Amino acid sequence: MNIFTGLINGMISGATPILLAALGGTFTFYAGIFNIAMEGMMLAGAFFAVLGSYYFNSWLMGILCAILGALLMALIFILFAVTLKTDEFVTGIALNLFALGATTYLMRQIFNVKGAFSNPGIVPIPRIHIPLLAKVPFLGEILSGQNLIVYLTIVVVFLSAFIIFKTRFGLRLRAAGYNAPSLDSSGVPSASIRTWSLIICGILCGLAGAFLSLGYVTLFSENMSAGRGWISLAAVILVNGNPWGIALISLLFGFTDGLGLLLQQYMPSQFTSMVPYIATLIALYFYSIQARKRKA
Amino acid sequence: MQRKLISGISGILIALLIGAVIMLFQGYEPLQTYGALFNFSLFGLFPLATTLRNSVPLILTGLSASVAFASGPINLGQPGQLLMGALFATVGGLYLDLPPWLLIPVLLLLSMLGGALWSGVAAMLRKWFNMDEFITTLMLNMIADFFTYWAISYPFFDRSAYSPMTPQINLNGWLPIWGEFNSNVLVMILAFVVIYFVFNRLTAGYEWRITGQNSLFARLGGIKIDKNYVTVMLVTGALAGLAGGLVVMAGPHRFLKGLGANYAWDGVMIAVVANSGLWATLLYGLFFSAMQTGSLGMELITAVPREFIQVLQAVTVLVVVAGRGYLDILFDKTIARRKARERTV
Numbered sequence: 001m002n003i004f005t006g007l008i009n010g011m012i013s014g015a016t017p018i019l020l021a022a023l024g025g026t027f028t029f030y031a032g033i034f035n036i037a038m039e040g041m042m043l044a045g046a047f048f049a050v051l052g053s054y055y056f057n058s059w060l061m062g063i064l065c066a067i068l069g070a071l072l073m074a075l076i077f078i079l080f081a082v083t084l085k086t087d088e089f090v091t092g093i094a095l096n097l098f099a100l101g102a103t104t105y106l107m108r109q110i111f112n113v114k115g116a117f118s119n120p121g122i123v124p125i126p127r128i129h130i131p132l133l134a135k136v137p138f139l140g141e142i143l144s145g146q147n148l149i150v151y152l153t154i155v156v157v158f159l160s161a162f163i164i165f166k167t168r169f170g171l172r173l174r175a176a177g178y179n180a181p182s183l184d185s186s187g188v189p190s191a192s193i194r195t196w197s198l199i200i201c202g203i204l205c206g207l208a209g210a211f212l213s214l215g216y217v218t219l220f221s222e223n224m225s226a227g228r229g230w231i232s233l234a235a236v237i238l239v240n241g242n243p244w245g246i247a248l249i250s251l252l253f254g255f256t257d258g259l260g261l262l263l264q265q266y267m268p269s270q271f272t273s274m275v276p277y278i279a280t281l282i283a284l285y286f287y288s289i290q291a292r293k294r295k296a
Numbered sequence: 297m298q299r300k301l302i303s304g305i306s307g308i309l310i311a312l313l314i315g316a317v318i319m320l321f322q323g324y325e326p327l328q329t330y331g332a333l334f335n336f337s338l339f340g341l342f343p344l345a346t347t348l349r350n351s352v353p354l355i356l357t358g359l360s361a362s363v364a365f366a367s368g369p370i371n372l373g374q375p376g377q378l379l380m381g382a383l384f385a386t387v388g389g390l391y392l393d394l395p396p397w398l399l400i401p402v403l404l405l406l407s408m409l410g411g412a413l414w415s416g417v418a419a420m421l422r423k424w425f426n427m428d429e430f431i432t433t434l435m436l437n438m439i440a441d442f443f444t445y446w447a448i449s450y451p452f453f454d455r456s457a458y459s460p461m462t463p464q465i466n467l468n469g470w471l472p473i474w475g476e477f478n479s480n481v482l483v484m485i486l487a488f489v490v491i492y493f494v495f496n497r498l499t500a501g502y503e504w505r506i507t508g509q510n511s512l513f514a515r516l517g518g519i520k521i522d523k524n525y526v527t528v529m530l531v532t533g534a535l536a537g538l539a540g541g542l543v544v545m546a547g548p549h550r551f552l553k554g555l556g557a558n559y560a561w562d563g564v565m566i567a568v569v570a571n572s573g574l575w576a577t578l579l580y581g582l583f584f585s586a587m588q589t590g591s592l593g594m595e596l597i598t599a600v601p602r603e604f605i606q607v608l609q610a611v612t613v614l615v616v617v618a619g620r621g622y623l624d625i626l627f628d629k630t631i632a633r634r635k636a637r638e639r640t641v
Binding site: 080085086087090091093097098100102104109230233268270273274280288289291292 | 322421425426427428431432434435436437438439442443445446449450558561562564565568601603604605606607609610611613614617618621622
């Protein structure tokens with residue numbers, strides 16, 4: 001039983017950053033932006049989360065700074081891809097590398113360390129113990145005592161689905177991706193819808209980053225997003241942006257993450273670390289098989 | 297050509313200006329910093345030789361990305377292909393015992409084989425299952441990263457070492473060094489010439505280029521797109537693998553953890569900023585290498601951390617690419633205006 005709850009908890013904490021970033025990505029997906037900058041936004045979020053938490057001695061400021069940091073990346077993306085109409089792919093690649101360079105540079109500049117920064121002064125985001133639920137046998141260990149961001153993420157899933165499919169903004173968002181000229185001619189500038197979608201993406205990636213550096217672990221290390229942004233991009237593409245599908249896929253990836261940790265007893269950790277990426281490839285395989293069936 | 301030159305140079309100048317502003321903001325001396333940066337990378341025999349040597353992996357991965365992007369496939373797998381190439385060359389160098397004139401070419405071929413094998417996986421996934429190479433190559437990068445890490449931690453681990461690394465390869469597999477100049481530059485130039493010739497003078501290269509520009513037109517013209525796709529993936533993988541092999545054979549002569557550094561991603565950036573042009577890839581590769589080489593001296597003289605260069609590189613890419621589009625519009629406008637004026641006269 002212990003292994004089982006451990007696996008589920010590992011799945012949840014593995015899925016959370018991917019899910020948040022993928023939900024951000026789904027907004028830009030619907031707005032018709034080829035956004036591959038989630039990786040960079042998440043990394044910036046993770047760095048600024050540690051920065052804020054360390055300097056203000058408060059995890060709340062950490063989350064705020066993470067959001068601001070990721071928003072900064074989103075603003076650069078907006079400046080180049082939306083305003084100056086630079087190629088989105090190019091902007092995304094440059095932004096990811098910019099985030100990698102900038103966080104490494106700033107870590108050295110501000111904390112005077114290389115590789116990783118950990119300090120007892122960094123306040124992690126607390127786990128929330130729900131009084132009544134915690135007493136429920138077995139389920140209590142899963143439903144209660146998760147990180148605050150985990151609960152927030154569940155809310156974000158519902159909210160995203162609601163915003164995208166049930167509100168006027170969501171309709172315009174989908175229109176911006178589906179047929180931008182007709183949205184423009186109806187009097188709603190598609191550029192501003194795109195801008196908003198990127199801002200939302202920045203906020204969610206900031207949260208994802210904050211979870212990585214203040215929830216999953218309590219430190220910042222160079223390139224700590226480690227391809228999670230790419231996995232979240234794969235998740236978005238796999239389910240054509242549907243938030244519910246993304247939640248499911250992210251849990252699947254999270255599961256492989258937890259599974260990898262479990263398998264570490266039986267094989268070298270390098271192989272278990274590969275598991276999420278191999279799972280992504282397998283998921284892509286099933287996606288393409290289905291896509292082919294749909295066509296036929 | 298002139299346009300490209302103008303947009304490139306003005307872009308670089310603007311990027312350096314932005315870098316200077318950031319430095320001023322942090323209380324550094326921009327002029328002194330840039331002075332040190334280029335002093336330690338361009339002026340003098342040793343700095344120049346070092347810049348040349350360091351440019352090899354950048355230019356080769358850059359060429360790999362340029363050829364891929366210009367021909368259609370979005371091969372972003374250079375990091376993984378580089379690592380696999382390096383691993384293949386290392387393993388060959390550990391177990392083969394041949395005279396230098398034979399071992400060096402064999403190791404170079406092995407490294408190309410390693411890279412091509414890894415890009416071949418992505419190519420096959422695309423060909424058989426129609427899986428987008430854009431994501432599969434990225435995932436394969438991570439897998440290659442962990443796989444090579446495992447390989448140097450267990451099967452090929454140097455027992456006398458404290459951190460994961462292989463023993464040194466056979467002395468006969470070391471690339472010769474003449475004075476300050478490392479012969480890896482010659483291999484790079486050879487690879488560049490071959491790729492340039494194939495890309496611009498052979499039918500195959502013509503087909504790749506046409507497919508990259510307009511795959512529908514290419515297909516209607518009778519070009520076998522699927523076959524070309526696989527070829528381009530294999531060739532670009534081999535280029536990235538070669539970069540990895542050269543890193544091992546010219547530098548530490550063994551596979552250490554973190555060997556690939558950021559070479560391959562820098563190469564992708566170089567291809568992007570060069571707009572997939574081969575000459576431009578070479579020039580930007582040299583420029584990026586100069587910045588990276590000089591950064592050590594810069595850190596020594598002015599205390600600006602070396603990582604600042606990574607930021608500057610990304611800024612350069614963004615500014616040059618954004619500026620390119622903008623300048624094109626500007627040029628077209630002036631030409632149109634001039635024509636309009638001529639007509640009224």
